[in-house]
Amino acid sequence: MTGDSPSMAPTRPEREFRDRLERVMAGRVHHLHHLAPRRLQGRADATDVVEVLQGLRDELGCLHLSAISGLDLPEGFEVVYHVSAPAGILLSLHVALPREAPTIATATGIYPAAVLYERETHDLFGITFEGHPDPRRLLLYEGWPEGEFPLRKDWKPDGEGGS
Amino acid sequence: MPEVELPIGPQHPALKEPVSFRVLVDGERIVRLDLDISYNHRGIEKATEDRTFMRALYLVERICGICSHAHATNFAKGVEFLLGVEAPPRAQWLRTLVAELERIHSHLLWLGVAAHEIGYNTLFMYSWRDREIVQDILEDLTGNRVNYSLNVLGGVRRDLSAAQRERALQGLHQLEERARYYTEVIQEEETLLIRTQGVGRLSRERAITVGAVGPTLRASDVPFDIRQEDPYLAYEELPFRPITSPRGDVFGRVEVRAQEIVQSVRLCQYILENLPPGETRLAVPRKAPPGEYVSRYEAPRGELTHYLRTNGSDRVERCAVRTPSLANWPSVVEAMQGHVIADIPVVVAAIDPCLSCTSRTTFVRADTGTMSFMEWDDLIEYGIHYYRQREGL
Numbered sequence: 211m212t213g214d215s216p217s218m219a220p221t222r223p224e225r226e227f228r229d230r231l232e233r234v235m236a237g238r239v240h241h242l243h244h245l246a247p248r249r250l251q252g253r254a255d256a257t258d259v260v261e262v263l264q265g266l267r268d269e270l271g272c273l274h275l276s277a278i279s280g281l282d283l284p285e286g287f288e289v290v291y292h293v294s295a296p297a298g299i300l301l302s303l304h305v306a307l308p309r310e311a312p313t314i315a316t317a318t319g320i321y322p323a324a325v326l327y328e329r330e331t332h333d334l335f336g337i338t339f340e341g342h343p344d345p346r347r348l349l350l351y352e353g354w355p356e357g358e359f360p361l362r363k364d365w366k367p368d369g370e371g372g373s
Numbered sequence: 374m375p376e377v378e379l380p381i382g383p384q385h386p387a388l389k390e391p392v393s394f395r396v397l398v399d400g401e402r403i404v405r406l407d408l409d410i411s412y413n414h415r416g417i418e419k420a421t422e423d424r425t426f427m428r429a430l431y432l433v434e435r436i437c438g439i440c441s442h443a444h445a446t447n448f449a450k451g452v453e454f455l456l457g458v459e460a461p462p463r464a465q466w467l468r469t470l471v472a473e474l475e476r477i478h479s480h481l482l483w484l485g486v487a488a489h490e491i492g493y494n495t496l497f498m499y500s501w502r503d504r505e506i507v508q509d510i511l512e513d514l515t516g517n518r519v520n521y522s523l524n525v526l527g528g529v530r531r532d533l534s535a536a537q538r539e540r541a542l543q544g545l546h547q548l549e550e551r552a553r554y555y556t557e558v559i560q561e562e563e564t565l566l567i568r569t570q571g572v573g574r575l576s577r578e579r580a581i582t583v584g585a586v587g588p589t590l591r592a593s594d595v596p597f598d599i600r601q602e603d604p605y606l607a608y609e610e611l612p613f614r615p616i617t618s619p620r621g622d623v624f625g626r627v628e629v630r631a632q633e634i635v636q637s638v639r640l641c642q643y644i645l646e647n648l649p650p651g652e653t654r655l656a657v658p659r660k661a662p663p664g665e666y667v668s669r670y671e672a673p674r675g676e677l678t679h680y681l682r683t684n685g686s687d688r689v690e691r692c693a694v695r696t697p698s699l700a701n702w703p704s705v706v707e708a709m710q711g712h713v714i715a716d717i718p719v720v721v722a723a724i725d726p727c728l729s730c731t732s733r734t735t736f737v738r739a740d741t742g743t744m745s746f747m748e749w750d751d752l753i754e755y756g757i758h759y760y761r762q763r764e765g766l
Contacts, residue, residue, distance in 0.1 A: 214450045214459065214605055214668065229761055246454065246666060248603055273581050274597070276669075277695035279680045292678060292695075298603035300667050302680070322583020326699055334418075349414040360419055367416070 220244045223297035227270070231301075232295070234269045238262050239303065250301045256314045259305055263320040266303075278327035280335040282363045287312045287337055291313045307337060316341040317368065334361035394717075401713040406706045410699075421692040426452050426526055426661070429689060433679075434520055436694065439482065441520045441725035442468075442475045443498040443672035444679075448692070449524040451606065451668025451681045458528070462607075463651040464528035469607040470644045471515065471523050472670075473637040475546070475628040479673035480630045482638075483725045484555065489625065491719045492757040496558070503551040510544045513537055528654025538645055545642050552635040559627055560597045564766050568756075569623040573708040573720040576621060585704040586697045587675020588633065589724045592625035593619045610647075612641055623723040630725070660687045672697050674725050698726050715759035718752060 220228070226367070228242060228250060239262055240325060242252040254262045266272040274294035281288040291303040307314060316339040317324040327335040329348035336359035339345065393409040416482050417436055421429040430452075434445035446468050453460060460468070481504040488496035508518045514537055515530075516522035521700040533541075559565055575585065580593035582609035585601035590597055600608045616632045661683035668679045675697030701724040709720050760766050 214454045218626035219616060249667060251665070275584060276667075276676060276682065276700075277693070279691070279695075290680065292680065294602075298452055300603065302665070321584065321702060322582055323700065325703060327695070330699075335581070347411065349411050349563065351411050351414075360416060363385045366421070 214246075216248050217309055222248075224250065224299060224344045226247065227295055227297060227299055231266075231270060234265050235262060238265075245302075246300045248300060250295070250299055250360035251304065252301065253304045253306070256305050256307060259291075259303075260317070260320060262303065263293075263317050266293055266295075266301070267320055267326055268290050272301070275327075276300065276316070278324060280331040280361060282335060282361065287335060289314055289331065289337060293319065312337040313340055315339070316343075318342060333359075335359050336362065380455060384414075394436075396709075396714070396717065398714060401715075403709050403712050403714065403717070406709045408606050408702055418692055418694060421689050423688070425659075425687045426456075426689070429692065430526065431762055433523070433525075433686045433692070433702070434522060437520050438695070439479050440475060440674065440677075441470050442523065443670055443677055444694070445522070445675055446472060446606070446754070447526045447668045447672075447679050448672040448681075449526055450527060451666050451679050451682075452661065452689070453657065454666050455664045455681060456657050457662070457681045458527060458655065458657050460528040460705070461652045461655060462649045463532075464653045465535060466607045466644055466648050467529045467653065468524065469611070470641055470648075471511070471521055472534075472606065473640045473644070474507055474511055476637045476673045477552075477634055477641070478504055478511065480634045481507065483673075483722075484627075484634075487706060487719070487722045488565070488692075490722050490753055491755070491760075492499055492565055492753075493562065493564050496562070496565075499560065500555065503548065504545045506548050506551075509614065510541045515640075527657040528652070530654075533648065533652045538648075542642065542645055545638055549635075549638050549642075552638050552743075553633075556628075556631045558594070559624075559631055560744070564760075566624065566626070567764050567766060568716075568719055568760060569622075569627055569723075571622055571624075572716055573623040573626075573723050574621055574668075575704055575708045577706055580621070580704060583703040583707050584700050585724075586700045587631040587672070587725075588626055589675065589701050589704055591615060592629045593621040593758075594619045597674050597676075603669050605670065607644065611643055613640065616714075623719055626723045628724075660685060674698055675700060696726070714752075716755040718756050 219351040224244060231239060232242065238258045239252040239254050240300060245251045272293045272295045276294045279290040281290060286309045287307040289305045293301045293303060295301050304315060318326060326348060328342055331337050331347060333348050333350050395407040396403055397405040420432055430445060430448055432515045433448040435440045436444045481500045485497040485500035501717055511521060512518050515523050575593050577595060578589050580595060594615050594617050596615040600613055601615050616636060618627050618628045663684050665682045670677045670683060677697055678695045680693040681689055684690040705721055705724055712720060
């Protein structure tokens, strides 16, 4: 069956990957669950993120970071790292950040591919990636007002802020 | 020799979107390349949050003109998953047919543009003429040459009649021979070989590290293709294998795309000959329960991801799009190092950037500190002239 079929039990490669992940991460990745065929979801703390990503790359065969997505939820911000794992699995790692201080270490030391994804997330959400080698705007034009983050839920295109 | 910064853009050689580069040069040698891709940001992700799924589908389809079906299909199948439905088999096969037709048209377009970049206009004319065969099939099947709008939530908008199937097979039969011709001609054309072999080298290891996807990655000998890696639509039932090249240079990227055209023609023929019967769409609920899903797709340029999140309403809470071109820009920076200015059009074009370009190029010469501007067409001319002098092309 293709990956977009709703509700199927995890296959053996998926169970094996998940077991190895839990062993290697020793509690640093929690709330691991099987979301869909070849879709695994988990959570990690911001302070552990670099170590977790390094473990994914060096010990779990996850060489490719597919994407980084920012989220603005009622409970605060989240950064989601979508990591391409063996057996066609995509692991989405959620990291919660407090709204008042949305800062997290850069992933570019582990996955250089993160260089543009982090700039995009900073541009649109105002999340800061500490240690990013080149933290400039990516998508918003140079005249865009400082402090306006259009993908935040409280930012509206008409009337209130932005041009 | 002191280094100079050359801004290039938003006039871009390869495609039709604005992008701006700043190139740091030491004489003719490029030391570093930097990008500004902000020109075409339209706020589509934000806009999807305010629209029902169906209206958002039409918006998402227009993220890109060349790979519009990729975006629409990827969004549709992701939302369907969150709605708890699966499109019927016939609809999935028809989506796959248009996906492969789109790949053919995109690669032929790219082949022509890349040829134009190096002054090889005959190949440009031929490939765009042959591309008309695909455009005609797409128009016959969907009503449009661009933005086919084949997808609805729950399936496809149109079925395929026996007559349409016949016409499509006839067109594909013509295309089969043309596609094979391109895989041969690229091996023999001197201008192409000199401008692309050994140019824009990306080792297997670096290609993976910088996050490259699609033909750019596969040309560095990495068999990563979502159609095999994480199959979707009808791909598990089709005779498909990722196409790679061991070369790791621009020529490798040309080779991979030329062979993918041949493969996609065969896939379309297989689909038309084995299309399952049945319905083409089913009704879907209006609202989706809270959930999340990452929909993945192998677009002509590489891995495309839509991270979708729903919250019990009739619209997405979040639709985060990561296009393959975004993934491939760092590989351009990497591949450009050590090359000369004349190679810029070719190395940039090699990732097939999904940009429509009217970039202006600004050059700042390190030694004199003077600034000059070059239109993209002038930069192409510069490259052609440079190699004509050096290699007698």
